[in-house]
Structures are given as structure tokens and as C-alpha cells.
Amino acid sequence: MSYLRIEGISKWFGNQKVLHNISFTFRPGQVNMIIGPSGCGKTVLLKCIVGLIPPEEGRVFYGEVDFLRLNAEDRRSILQNLGMLFQSSALFDSMTVEENVAFPLRVFTKQTQKEIRDRVAYCLERVGLEGTQKKYPAQLSGGMKRRVGLARAIALNPQYLFCDEPNSGLDPLTARRIDELIRELTEEFHTTTVVVTHDLKSVIDMGQRILFLYEGRAEWQGEKNEMLCNYQSLPPNLLAFLQASGLLSKSFI
Amino acid sequence: MFLNLILRGFEHFGRYILLIRRSFTGFLRFKLYWELWTYESIQIGRDSLFLVAIISLFVGAVTTVQTAYQIVSPFIPKSTIGAIVSTSAILELAPTITSLVLAGRVGSSIASQIGSMRVSEQIDALEVMGINSATYLILPRLFGALVFFPVLVIYACFIIHIGGIIAGAITGAVNPTQFAIGARSFFEDFQITFMLIKAVTFGFIISTVSAYQGYYVRGGALEVGAASTRAVVVSCLMILVSDYILAQLLL
Numbered sequence: 001m002s003y004l005r006i007e008g009i010s011k012w013f014g015n016q017k018v019l020h021n022i023s024f025t026f027r028p029g030q031v032n033m034i035i036g037p038s039g040c041g042k043t044v045l046l047k048c049i050v051g052l053i054p055p056e057e058g059r060v061f062y063g064e065v066d067f068l069r070l071n072a073e074d075r076r077s078i079l080q081n082l083g084m085l086f087q088s089s090a091l092f093d094s095m096t097v098e099e100n101v102a103f104p105l106r107v108f109t110k111q112t113q114k115e116i117r118d119r120v121a122y123c124l125e126r127v128g129l130e131g132t133q134k135k136y137p138a139q140l141s142g143g144m145k146r147r148v149g150l151a152r153a154i155a156l157n158p159q160y161l162f163c164d165e166p167n168s169g170l171d172p173l174t175a176r177r178i179d180e181l182i183r184e185l186t187e188e189f190h191t192t193t194v195v196v197t198h199d200l201k202s203v204i205d206m207g208q209r210i211l212f213l214y215e216g217r218a219e220w221q222g223e224k225n226e227m228l229c230n231y232q233s234l235p236p237n238l239l240a241f242l243q244a245s246g247l248l249s250k251s252f253i
Numbered sequence: 254m255f256l257n258l259i260l261r262g263f264e265h266f267g268r269y270i271l272l273i274r275r276s277f278t279g280f281l282r283f284k285l286y287w288e289l290w291t292y293e294s295i296q297i298g299r300d301s302l303f304l305v306a307i308i309s310l311f312v313g314a315v316t317t318v319q320t321a322y323q324i325v326s327p328f329i330p331k332s333t334i335g336a337i338v339s340t341s342a343i344l345e346l347a348p349t350i351t352s353l354v355l356a357g358r359v360g361s362s363i364a365s366q367i368g369s370m371r372v373s374e375q376i377d378a379l380e381v382m383g384i385n386s387a388t389y390l391i392l393p394r395l396f397g398a399l400v401f402f403p404v405l406v407i408y409a410c411f412i413i414h415i416g417g418i419i420a421g422a423i424t425g426a427v428n429p430t431q432f433a434i435g436a437r438s439f440f441e442d443f444q445i446t447f448m449l450i451k452a453v454t455f456g457f458i459i460s461t462v463s464a465y466q467g468y469y470v471r472g473g474a475l476e477v478g479a480a481s482t483r484a485v486v487v488s489c490l491m492i493l494v495s496d497y498i499l500a501q502l503l504l
Contacts, residue, residue, distance in 0.1 A: 050381050072279055072385070079383030090378035093369070104382050107281055162381075 002028045002063060002081075002159035002192045009048055009058035011041075011216075018044055019055065020217045028159075028192040031183055031206045033224075035197060036213035037241060042196040043087075045213065046164055049194070050084060051075060062160065080108050083153030083191075087165040089145035091137040091152070097124070098133035101152045108156065123151040127181055143174035147181065154185055161191040167199060179205040200245035204228075212238045269465045276392050276464075279385030286393055293397035297359050301405055308354055309409040312346055313338065313416025321426030334427040335435025338417040343444045344504075347410035349496055352455035355405065356488040360463040363394055364484035367467030368477035376468070391464045395457065402456030403449050410448065447503055454499060458491045 004026040011019040018041045026032040034042045047053040049060055051067065060067040062078050070078065091100050101120045105111055111119070124130055127147040137145055146166060153161060163182060167175035183206040186193040195202065203210065203224060210227055212220040214237040220227070231239060280286070320334045367390055370376050379386040414436065421427035427435075463484035470480045 047377075052377050052380055076279075076383035079381060082381065084378070084381045086374045086378060088374050090374040092375055092378075093373075107285060107382070107384060 002190075003061070004028075004032075004049070004160060004192045004194070005061040006045075006049060007059045007061070009045065009055045009060070011044055011048060011053065011055045018216045019048070022058070022211075022213070022218045024211045024218065024221055026192050026194055027209055029186065029190045030208040031186050031193045031195055032209045032211070033195045033197060033203055033207040034211045034213060035200070035203060035207075035241075038198060040213040041216040042198070042213055043164055046162060046194065046196045050082065050162055051079070080104075080156060081159045083156065083158035083161050085146065085149045085153050085161075085163040085166050087168060089137070089142075089149040091145055091148055093137055095136075096133065097129070097135050097137070097140070097148050100137070100148060101155050104152065104156050119155065120151075123155050124148075126154070126185070127151045128177075143170050143178065146170070146174075146178055150178070150181060150185070154189065157189060159191060161186065161189075161193040163193070163195045165197055165199075166195060167197070167202060172201075175199070175202070176205060182206055200242065212241070214238070214241075268469070269461070272387055272391070272465055272468060273461055275385065276387040276390075276395070279388050281384065281389075285389075289389070289393035290396055293393045294401055296362070297355075297394075297397045298401035298404060301355060301358055302408070304354060304358060305351055305405055305409050306412050308350065309347070309412035310416040310419075312350055313342065313413035313418075314420035316341060316346065316413070317417040317420040317426065317432075318424055321421070321424065330431075330435075331427045332431045332435030332438065334421065335417070335432035336439040337435075338432070339414060339436035340439050340444065342410050342413040342417070343440075343448050345496075346413055348406045348448050348451035348455060349492065351406050351409040352402070352452070352459065352492050353489055355402070355455075356459050356463075356492060357485050359398070360459045360484045360488045361481040363460060363463035364467040365477055365481040367391075367464055368470040368480045371468065371470045372473055372477060387468070390468070391461070394464060395460045398456035398460035399453055402459075403452040406448060406452035447499075450503065451496065451499055454495055455492050458495060459488045462488045462491060 005024070007023045009019055009022045010017065022045060034045060036042050044053060048055040048058075054068065059069075062081075065078060067075065067078055092103065095103065098117075098120050101123050102116050105116045105119060109116075120133065121130070124132065127150050129144060129147050129151065132140070132144070132148070137148070140148065150166075161182070166182060167178045170178065179202050182193060182195065185191065195206070197203065207224045210220070210222060210224055211218060219235045220238050227234065227238070227242075231242065234242070316338050317334060320337045324333060367376075370390070376386045376390070379389055418429045418432050421432050422429055466480045466484040466487070467477075470476050
């Protein structure tokens, strides 16, 4: 099973401690969400988990493997089981949509051109972007770019899917479509999905397990239903966060 | 203040060396780098041909006219103009002027390309896929420069001679035959070796310094522009310093 567990992650930027001893277990086949207000350290934590930023303390376990202690070669084999959707989509400007989605396949598999083309077509169809193969990222809308990013992230059938603010800056309809896609892909491929967001509509739509960060500290963790149903027992910062979104009062109070 | 400046210089130099070292590790399949090298070589080589030709033509012409202007004595043979222009072209003008021009064209392009990839998280995307971004982005550009800078410098040297011959003929300062006699009379094989050593050194400096400036950009479009400018300025300074060191060591 593709469990993902973090233990005691702490991170400093200069003299400022931005993450304080964070531990959490992300469950496979579920959408695990890291939520919290802007600047609370969500993206830094995500980047620590995928190895883009090395934390000063703590461990990250992919299954039973202690990821941060691995050498570059062994890390690569873990990273090939991992797909990531970036906030900015991070598509390669000089490549077409097809080349972007095919990129991990070309680098890491020995598939033939036809097999790669078929896989790209499948991934694009899965995110609802059939027929866009020859377009360049500059010719796509923000929502389309995210979906291409998602198609690229699932190209290698990853066990772990990471999404950094997947629907920020998108219109509500497109944002919900992206949420839906992430949830569907998680169920279909049984990935351990980690989504960083401050959009509570996304939490309602697709969240299952929640980690709430506030000023770099893990203030609350548990199931979504637990958070929404037993809101009286929530810490004040999470309660304020939920109330500020307007969702809590409307739906659950 | 001054000490701080020196310390920051050392810090940059250390990071630069580590980045170069990192760009020689974590190779993936050869075909991937071959494709990138081909693309970068076209960018560096073919796309610079016209600019280098125009600049070299005028450099050759101006050097001939000014040399002729300085040689006023009737006792000095006209072929001396050819000798001076040719030796200057091989030893200094072709490698140095061409590299300074390419620092502007190629260096700024490398820094802004890599810098844009950094600020738009494309480099992070490479790293998350398990690809060593330094190797993927820097190595093809470095080898593109190492192969095509000498080619461009030889090409520039040829055009400088053409420019000199044309200007000499038009102004009547020196005819093509006298120019050729002069050029051949002082020629030594080592001058070509020296020119190529310079070209390779300058190619290395421009590609790696510019890649370094782009790779460590933080921020947005403004910082990418600043990195691109820094890449050109630092490359030009390093070219001039290494030009002096090479002349001192090898001549």
C-alpha cells in the first residue's frame, strides 16, 4: 500500500521557523488535504514532502522508505512513482501539450512512439482535453493548463499525486471540474493524493483526511466529516478559518 | 562593506562551482541530451551567424583603415597593414569581439530561458520527476557553446580578413595581394591554437555564468530581466580577465 507518512518535519528560513514539528499520515486511495490560511506553510510542507526543499528536521516515509535519507539515484525511483500538479501548472513552454504529457514517458519508459501517443491521448481524454495535442501552453486557458498538468502528472500511473493549490485563480465552474477530476483520478488509480488548498469548497467537494496548519503548526488533523460535524470541538483558529469561508454557518450550523 | 562584498563573491563562486559539478551528474538516456544539444547548437551557432558576420566585416574594415592611417612612413611596406590586421584578428579580435557579442546574444538568452523556467516552477517540475535539472538544462548548452564557439570564431576571423581586404581595396590603402603577403608573412600555427583555446574558454564562461545567473533566480519577471543583464555583465568581465590571463600564460 502506498502510505505516505511525515514525522516531525521542521523547517527554518534563516532565523524564522516556518514549520514546527509536523507529523501526519496520508492515506492511500483518499484525497488528503493540507489546509490553512495563506502564508501558514502549506506549500513549504508540500515541497519538503516531495524533496524540493530539504527540511532541517524530520522524516518522510513513502511506504517504508525514508525518502530524505536516500541518495539521488534511489530517490529517482521513488520520484517516478509520484506526480505533481503545480500552482502555475509548470508546463514546459517550448513543448506542445502532447510533448509535455509524453515527457515523463519518453524519459523514464522504453515505450514505442505509438504506445506513448496512445497513452498521451488516454491521459488527455481522461482530463477532457482531446484534440489539444498540437497546442502550446501559451494557447491554453488557465483551467486547460491545470488539466494538462494533471494529465502529465498521471502519465506514469503514479502511486502518489500532489496538487499545490490546484484551483486557485480559476472560475468556480472550472475549479469544481478540477476538484472532480482529482477525486476521480484518486479513486481510479488508488493514489495517495495530497492537495494543498485554502479553498474550503474544495475541502467539501473532495477532501477526506484533513491537516490544518496555522503559522507553521499542525493545529488539527482528522477526517473531513469529523471537522464539519463536531465543529464545537475544533481549535479556535480552524473554527475562524471555517467561519470566514461562509460554508460552516450555511451548511452545518 | 568591502569584506562583505568579498565574502559574497566567494559564496557565488562556490555555488557556481557546485552547480557546474552537479550538471555532470545524474545522466538519463543519451538520446534526450543529444536532442537538446542539437537544439541548443542551432540556437547558439546558426542563429548567430548573421550577427557575427556583420560585426566581423566592419571590425576588419575599420582595423585596416585605422592601421593604414597610423602607418605614414613610406619606408614601411603596405603589406605590414595585412600583417597587423591578420595577427590582431587571429589573436584578439575574432575570439574576444565575437565572444563579447555572443555574451549579449547567447548569454542573455540562456539566463532568461533558465530564469523563466525557475520562476514558473518548470525546474521544480523537472526535479519532482526525478530529473537532475542542472544536467538537463546546463550540459546541452555548455556543450553547444564548447563546440560552436570555436566554429563561430573561425568564421569571424575569416570575415574580418574579408572586411580588411575590401576596405583596403576601396580606400586604396593596401591591395588584396599586399594584404595577403603581409598576413602570411607573420603567421604561425600556434596563433590558431591560441585563438581556439580562447574560443573554448569564452564559450565555457558565457554558457556556465549565464546558466548560473538564470538557475538561481528568485522572484518574477523583473528578477529574470535583472539576471539576464547580470549574466551579460559578469560574462563580459570574466572574458576580459581570462583574455589577459591566457595572453600572459600562453604568449
